[in-house]
Amino acid sequence: MKVLVTGANGLVGSYVIKQLLEAGYEVYASSKNADLSSFAGERYHFRQMDFIDPYAVLEVFESIRPEVVVHSGAMSKPDDCERNQADAYETNVAGTVQLLLNAADHKSFFIFLSTDFIFNGETGMHKEEDATSPLSYYGRTKQEAEEAVREYGHDWSIVRTVFVYGKPLYGRNCFLTMLAGKLRKNEPFRVVNDQERTPTYVADLAKGVIAIIEKRATGIFHLSGSDVFTPYQMAMQVAKFMGIAQHRLEPVSSAELNELARRPLKSGLDISKARAVLGYEPVSFEEGLRKTLGE
Ligand SMILES: NC(=O)C1=CN([C@@H]2O[C@H](COP(=O)(O)OP(=O)(O)OC[C@H]3O[C@@H](n4cnc5c(N)ncnc54)[C@H](OP(=O)(O)O)[C@@H]3O)[C@@H](O)[C@H]2O)C=CC1
Numbered sequence: 001m002k003v004l005v006t007g008a009n010g011l012v013g014s015y016v017i018k019q020l021l022e023a024g025y026e027v028y029a030s031s032k033n034a035d036l037s038s039f040a041g042e043r044y045h046f047r048q049m050d051f052i053d054p055y056a057v058l059e060v061f062e063s064i065r066p067e068v069v070v071h072s073g074a075m076s077k078p079d080d081c082e083r084n085q086a087d088a089y090e091t092n093v094a095g096t097v098q099l100l101l102n103a104a105d106h107k108s109f110f111i112f113l114s115t116d117f118i119f120n121g122e123t124g125m126h127k128e129e130d131a132t133s134p135l136s137y138y139g140r141t142k143q144e145a146e147e148a149v150r151e152y153g154h155d156w157s158i159v160r161t162v163f164v165y166g167k168p169l170y171g172r173n174c175f176l177t178m179l180a181g182k183l184r185k186n187e188p189f190r191v192v193n194d195q196e197r198t199p200t201y202v203a204d205l206a207k208g209v210i211a212i213i214e215k216r217a218t219g220i221f222h223l224s225g226s227d228v229f230t231p232y233q234m235a236m237q238v239a240k241f242m243g244i245a246q247h248r249l250e251p252v253s254s255a256e257l258n259e260l261a262r263r264p265l266k267s268g269l270d271i272s273k274a275r276a277v278l279g280y281e282p283v284s285f286e287e288g289l290r291k292t293l294g295e
């Protein structure tokens with residue numbers, strides 16, 4: 001089965017591609033920039049494609065004719081989206097629409113990566129059917145892209161996830177590996193302590209996406225970890241794992257951190273639907289951390 005994955009140079013895309021290759025799929029990895037990976041073999045293909053360019057998207061879909069599309073590419077930094085709203089809209093909304101229009105020509109199964117940031121975080125532990133009300137421009141673009149996906153005329157699935165972490169296969173650090181670097185160098189760092197998340201180990205998320213493909217499961221799925229932590233609590237676990245008792249990490253409130261994009265306070269996703277329908281079972285945060293920072 002031919003699967004086109006966007007965002008191949010990103011954290012999520014890289015793990016989805018790795019697991020698709022391991023499961024025997026014909027994988028067409030695609031990213032805006034050149035291939036950062038060292039994936040190889042007959043079933044691995046890379047197509048450099050800016051998905052806001054309609055001609056590039058048409059050419060890729062005509063030549064591949066994918067049976068499944070995993071759309072993981074996005075402008076994924078909320079502060080960047082707040083700062084550059086036109087780019088965020090073009091990438092996250094118009095880009096998704098462009099991919100949907102082309103996917104429809106091939107009746108591809110369309111899987112879209114979305115976020116907990118479409119919720120306002122007043123209650124936490126959101127279910128798939130909860131009302132959405134994003135606080136940030138990033139969240140608004142993802143919500144609007146979700147609306148486009150729901151109107152797709154063929155099979156679709158929306159995967160919402162939260163605070164994804166894991167050892168980078170290539171490319172940039174995740175928040176926890178960046179933090180481990182700060183701890184190693186004993187650098188000062190202020191970490192927010194009033195935002196609750198259900199952090200997601202990236203290999204679990206990828207496994208959930210593969211289960212969606214294999215079961216052809218349609219609709220909305222929440223795929224995250226099940227333990228609830230604030231970033232500061234996660235940072236303390238990183239320090240403990242590294243055996244560092246003396247550090248310069250300081251807990252701060254969202255108001256003190258004062259980031260450009262407003263974040264939900266009580267976020268986190270209820271994963272009971274994914275457990276029941278997909279057999280999804282994430283590792284504990286402790287175990288995910290060991291896999292991320294251990295050898
Ligand atoms: N990381 C997280 O904590 C969470 C992520 N998500 C969602 O999951 C998805 C994946 O996230 P993650 O892997 O962390 O994101 P990354 O930022 O690591 O990767 C996103 C990738 O998208 C690619 N991209 C951006 N714009 C374009 C474009 N115009 N054309 C083609 N490719 C483009 C980039 O490619 P290149 O590098 O080649 O420029 C980049 O590698 C996103 O949709 C994000 O919104 C949801 C919740 C939490």
Ligand SMILES: Cc1cn([C@H]2C[C@H](O)[C@@H](COP(=O)(O)OP(=O)(O)O[C@H]3O[C@@H](C)C(=O)[C@@H](O)[C@H]3O)O2)c(=O)[nH]c1=O
Nearest residue numbers: 076078115116117161162163164175190191192195231
């Ligand atoms: C820059 C900075 C961030 N933080 C906090 C803010 C935030 O809660 C957390 C992680 O910061 P990040 O900027 O990596 O992540 P952030 O953008 O908040 O995280 C999100 O990513 C996007 C893609 C999503 O869709 C969300 O699900 C979510 O996980 O750390 C600090 O505590 N101190 C800092 O100096």
